[in-house]
Amino acid sequence: MLVISHTLETGTVVYGTDRNDGTGPIIKKTGFRPSQNLAEHPEYGSAYWYVASTRRRRAKTDYIDRCAAALRDAGHQIRVEIDNTTLPTTSFAQLEQERYERAEERADRFTTFADNAAAQGTRAIEQVDQDRKQIPLGQPHLIGHHSYNKTVRQEQQRNAREQRGLEHVRRGRRWRQRADAAERFQSGRQAIGTTQRRIERLEAEIRAHDRFLAGRLEHWEITITTGSTGEYGISLDERLARRPPGSHVLSLDEGRNVAEVLIAVGPQARAEIQAQITLLTEEVDYWRNHVAALQADQGMKVWSKSDFVRGDLIQCGGQRWYEIVRVNPKTLSVANGVNSVDLKVVTRFNARSATGGPGWTDKLPYHQVTDQMDAAEARTRFPDAFSAADPA
Structure with missing residues (x-):
């Protein structure tokens, strides 16, 4: 018997397979990859096929279902085991x-x-x-x-x-x-800009999971007036009883026959999402410590909103300077125009559009900034780039 197993420790693996057992052409078509480095299971035996990027992540059930169906059609006995809640013993x-x-x-x-x-x-x-x-x-x-x-x-x-x-x-x-x-x-994965983007992405995933755990807001009819829903004639309390425990009414508008209902997350889904939050939090802590080490050991600068004011100049990898027009929570709006390729310093006064009018602004994330010059020094070093009527 072949066992398609998914755990947070090992990811998705097909046990009971090896390189030349004849299942390869079937399994490969369903998106699995071969590897000779997969650990053997004490009960299910050896493994040769796996799904990439599934360790410490919830199971990709579409891959598993396709593989199981294809193997069953070929006459193999299949068992599927999925565990999305048991935390792995291997640290990040x-x-x-x-x-x-x-x-x-x-x-x-x-x-x-x-x-x-x-x-x-x-x-x-x-x-x-x-x-x-x-x-x-x-x-x-x-x-x-x-x-x-x-x-x-x-x-x-x-x-x-x-x-x-x-x-x-x-x-x-x-x-x-x-x-x-x-x-x-390794150097690319540990680069400070890449790491900052990764931290932002992981934090966004954690926030999305938190929103999911908070439940889903729905608006129901207090008394169902049509039979198209399949719950015609069933009271509001009876309909809530069919939902996961913890679902409840937030408000009632009897005049409009509308109830605002919060649908809670089921116990299994909650356990799976909480496991994901735990693992993602561990990853965020690891990468934050890595950024802190880069700052302490190599003196790398992590730019933030507090480092800039309107009118400063920045560089983003090249020799050209850009004037900051606006400081945003996660980006800087900088002056730009079609003539910027001919300018050493691009400001809102010398940037031009294709029609000859004023230029525009582009947004640069903080992790792309490589150097900074304050507004006073900028006007001293590059007076020709700024208008005499500049109020700054």
């Missing part, structure tokens, strides 16, 4: 370290592939060059001579070997690119 810090170790292994493996492919291609091309040097310069194929067919075949063979060599070289370049990407994985 351990999981993150495992990611970095796998990236290092990929980098080493891909580098070996790249070196082997490049060396094989280079040897093939050099051998073809040596063979061609044996032919006198400008020697044509002697049409009608007894050697004509042989020389044509030899030239075709040399061309084919050369193309195979070039393909090995190209394959080596592709492996090299993948190796470089694997080497950059």
Whole structure:
């Protein structure tokens, strides 16, 4: 029997499978991926197929349902087990370290592939060059001579070997690119801008879960006047009794025959969401500590609203300065225009639109800011960029 299991610790895995058991073509079509590094289950046996990005997350039931249906249609016995509530024993810090170790292994493996492919291609091309040097310069194929067919075949063979060599070289370049990407994985994932965006996304997920746990607001008829709902003739209290425990009426408007009802979250869904909040909170704490370490150890600046005022200049990765027009909670509105490519300092006074009128403003998140200059220094260093009528 095959077991499709999902837990927060292991993610979604198909137990009872291996590489050559014949289930691969079926399972692969449903979105599962192969891996030889999956841990064996003490009861269900080995595993070879999994769903990516499902550890510490709720089960992707569409993947599981498709896989189970496909395997059953093929005559296999399937059991599905889903546990979205039991917290994993592996901490997020351990999981993150495992990611970095796998990236290092990929980098080493891909580098070996790249070196082997490049060396094989280079040897093939050099051998073809040596063979061609044996032919006198400008020697044509002697049409009608007894050697004509042989020389044509030899030239075709040399061309084919050369193309195979070039393909090995190209394959080596592709492996090299993948190796470089694997080497950059940890630095890219830990970059301060990337980390700040990740924290914002995780916090948004936590807020969404909190809103879900608060319940869903609905407006019901106090007395149902049509039979289209399937609950015609059932009282308001009886309808509430069919909903999850904790659902209740917030207000009644008998004149409009409308009840404002809060639908509570069921016990199972609540337990699953609370588990997700716990895991997401752990991730946020980990990445906040990482940002704090970058600030303390490397002196990196984490910009916020309190660091800027209207009229300051900022840079965002290049040499050009932009004037701040407005300071927002999460972004800065900066001056911009079609002529900004010709300007070293872009202000609301020299930025122009395509029609020659004033320019516009663009929003830049704080994590894109790389340098700052206060308004007084900006007007001292770049007086030509500001209007004489500037009230600032």
